[in-house]
Amino acid sequence: MxxxxxxxxxxxxxxxxxxxxxxxxxxxxxxxxxxxxxxxxxxxxxxxxxxxxxxxxxxxxxxxxxxxxxxxxxxxxxxxxxxxxxxxxxxxxxxxxxxxxxxxxxxxxxxxxxxxxxxxxxRSDIVAVFPEPGPLHRRIGDTIDHLARGLERRLPAIT
CATH class of the missing domain: 3.40.190.290 (D-Maltodextrin-Binding Protein; domain 2)
Incomplete structure (x- = not known):
């Protein structure tokens, strides 16, 4: 992160x-x-x-x-x-x-x-960072999806 x-x-x-x-x-x-x-x-x-x-x-x-x-x-x-x-x-x-x-x-x-x-x-965006391109392990991808949904619900929308 x-x-x-x-x-x-x-x-x-x-x-x-x-x-x-x-x-x-x-x-x-x-x-x-x-x-x-x-x-x-x-x-x-x-x-x-x-x-x-x-x-x-x-x-x-x-x-x-x-x-x-x-x-x-x-x-x-x-x-x-x-x-x-x-x-x-x-x-x-x-x-x-x-x-x-x-x-x-x-x-x-x-x-x-x-x-x-x-x-x-x-801009000072919140990002998930990883070292390699390509598909992520399913658990890592699911965790990143979960974090993105949680941030969207809890934080103000920024343009």
């Missing part, structure tokens, strides 16, 4: 659910610090950065696959745990960029608000 772009193009994959990352803040944070209106505004905000893999963790990506925009963000808080980053955000400690599948319930219940909603973000 992987969320996001595959690092190795030799791998084979199957789409399980379309996903995007979004920038969020708590209502308390935006009432105290204001809402960023442009990408340049991010430089004046506390951004909670997530250290993942070997990527430059302080870069947030916006735009489309054909027209990407990268913004370097800064903040006092860094973690390698997405749940911790979201908890800090909910506590009003800064902005966070997370997968919509993770924060959608918090956006729905008002715990978080989406900021910069008019700016597109690159």
């Amino acid at each position: 992987r969320v996001g772009r595959l690092p190795d193009s030799r791998l084979h994959w199957r789409m399980l659910h379309r996903n995007r990352r979004v920038v969020c803040a708590s209502p308390q944070y935006v009432s105290r610090r204001g809402v960023p209106r442009t990408l340049d505004d991010l430089a004046r905000h506390d951004c909670i950065v997530l250290r993942e893999n070997d990527a430059d963790y302080a870069l947030w990506r916006f735009g489309t696959e054909d027209d990407p925009v990268t913004v370097r963000v800064d903040g006092a808080l860094t973690t390698n745990d997405g749940d911790v980053a979201v908890d800090w955000c909910r506590a009003g400690r800064g902005l966070v960029m997370r997968s919509l599948w993770q924060v959608a319930p918090l956006l729905d219940d008002g715990s978080l608000v989406r900021v910069l909603p008019g700016l597109p973000t690159p």
